[in-house]
Amino acid sequence: NAGVTQTPKFQVLKTGQSMTLQCAQDMNHEYMSWYRQDPGMGLRLIHYSVGAGITDQGEVPNGYNVSRSTTEDFPLRLLSAAPSQTSVYFCASSPGLSNQPQHFGDGTRLSIL
Amino acid sequence: EDQVTQSPEALRLQEGESSSLNCSYTVSGLRGLFWYRQDPGKGPEFLFTLYSAGEEKEKERLKATLTKKESFLHITAPKPEDSATYLCAGGRSGGGADGLTFGKGTHLIIQP
Numbered sequence: 001n002a003g004v005t006q007t008p009k010f011q012v013l014k015t016g017q018s019m020t021l022q023c024a025q026d027m028n029h030e031y032m033s034w035y036r037q038d039p040g041m042g043l044r045l046i047h048y049s050v051g052a053g054i055t056d057q058g059e060v061p062n063g064y065n066v067s068r069s070t071t072e073d074f075p076l077r078l079l080s081a082a083p084s085q086t087s088v089y090f091c092a093s094s095p096g097l098s099n100q101p102q103h104f105g106d107g108t109r110l111s112i113l
Numbered sequence: 114e115d116q117v118t119q120s121p122e123a124l125r126l127q128e129g130e131s132s133s134l135n136c137s138y139t140v141s142g143l144r145g146l147f148w149y150r151q152d153p154g155k156g157p158e159f160l161f162t163l164y165s166a167g168e169e170k171e172k173e174r175l176k177a178t179l180t181k182k183e184s185f186l187h188i189t190a191p192k193p194e195d196s197a198t199y200l201c202a203g204g205r206s207g208g209g210a211d212g213l214t215f216g217k218g219t220h221l222i223i224q225p
Binding site: 103 | 200
């Protein structure tokens with residue numbers, strides 16, 4: 001069972017560079033989300049999607065773009081990396097029912113120099 | 114504004130020493146209270162969902178309970194392998210992917 005797969009696991013970028021964090025799930029879940037986790041803070045929602053072609057902003061969307069062309073994939077794009085975006089990024093998916101738990105990937109650890 | 118507060122931030126126990134972790138929440142129209150376990154370098158792993166006050170769920174040495182304002186994660190006779198960060202999240206009504214508010218977690222260390 002692959003579940004939610006995130007790539008890469010680690011990445012170092014220079015300020016101003018762009019990159020895409022990949023997320024794929026094989027559970028046919030409708031809902032997918034991106035969170036960031038910083039020391040001393042809870043998981044914060046960046047963007048989410050309730051189905052292919054539908055995305056919306058979460059709590060901290062600035063500096064990030066998303067798209068959802070298929071049910072399986074939900075990439076997160078950093079347009080122009082900033083040191084404040086140094087964080088651990090988690091992708092999650094859930095079946096789409098409001099009382100179902102989210103399943104998380106193992107994260108991408110991103111450092112912006 | 115939805116808020117989830119976990120206490121203590123960190124807890125160190127001896128093996129076999131039972132204790133409880135607290136999660137206080139103010140979430141509009143709570144649809145579910147979720148508990149997760151997170152190991153270093155890993156993503157959160159789902160443990161329990163509680164839907165209504167008075168509900169209890171158990172898994173091995175863990176038992177989660179829910180009141181109208183709080184949830185507790187009771188750990189009975191813990192073992193070193195129970196060491197992890199435990200996260201609590203409240204889900205508001207009408208939301209799925211967008212409706213979770215997470216606490217900062219309790220870092221639990223069980224010493225042999």
